[in-house]
Amino acid sequence: MAKSVEIQAIESLVQRASRRLRWQGAFEGAATATVLAAAAALTLVFLVRAEYLATGAGVAALLATPLIVILGGALGARRRQPDETVARRVDRASGLDDRLSTAIAFTRMMERGELTETGDGDDPAVTAELMRAAIRDGVAAVPRARVEACLLYTSPSPR
Numbered sequence: 691m692a693k694s695v696e697i698q699a700i701e702s703l704v705q706r707a708s709r710r711l712r713w714q715g716a717f718e719g720a721a722t723a724t725v726l727a728a729a730a731a732l733t734l735v736f737l738v739r740a741e742y743l744a745t746g747a748g749v750a751a752l753l754a755t756p757l758i759v760i761l762g763g764a765l766g767a768r769r770r771q772p773d774e775t776v777a778r779r780v781d782r783a784s785g786l787d788d789r790l791s792t793a794i795a796f797t798r799m800m801e802r803g804e805l806t807e808t809g810d811g812d813d814p815a816v817t818a819e820l821m822r823a824a825i826r827d828g829v830a831a832v833p834r835a836r837v838e839a840c841l842l843y844t845s846p847s848p849r
Contacts (some may be wrong), residue, residue, distance in 0.1 A: 697797050697825060699832045700777070700790050707776045707837045719766020720759050727758040783840030786831045793828025796821040837839045 731752055738748035777791040800821060 691798060697793065697829065699829055703790070703832055703835055703837065704773050704776050704794070706771070707780050707840065708771065711771060712769075712774065713767050716763045716767035720763035722766075723759045723762020726762070727755045730752060730758060731755045740844070755784065756781055779840045780835050780837060784831075784834055784836045789824075789828040790835060791830040793825045796825050 734743070734748050734752045734755070737743035738745055743751075774791045774794050777794050778788060780786070781788045781790050800818065
């Protein structure tokens with residue numbers, strides 16, 4: 691079964707949320723790595739002042755400490771979450787009762803041909819039609835989805 695134009699609206703929304711999640715991960719990784727970079731810089735200054743480390747080597751190492759922050763940001767952005775998990779976050783934040791994640795799951799099941807009988811003598815054709823109805827319901831819910839509500843960028847607050 692070829693992907694319909696309908697499900698592409700959900701996938702586009704999930705991709706937007708995934709990008710936002712990756713940016714959020716990059717910011718969190720960089721912020722966490724900043725603590726490590728600051729500790730490394732202070733240690734290097736101490737080692738140079740105490741003459742355990744040559745001045746040139748200390749300055750070179752000190753100039754390299756921002757790479758720790760960059761590396762932390764890159765590692766934070768590298769983490770990916772499955773589409774269904776991202777869709778579930780959007781569902782919950784938008785009050786959509788798992789419509790988007792169900793539509794993605796059913797689309798994937800139909801693409802793989804996983805329409806077997808459920809055990810109670812259910813007809814696979816009826817099951818497929820119910821799945822299509824759930825997919826249409828998910829697509830109809832796309833305009834109500836609020837990506838920003840589930841992935842808020844917040845500034846760190848003092849505790």
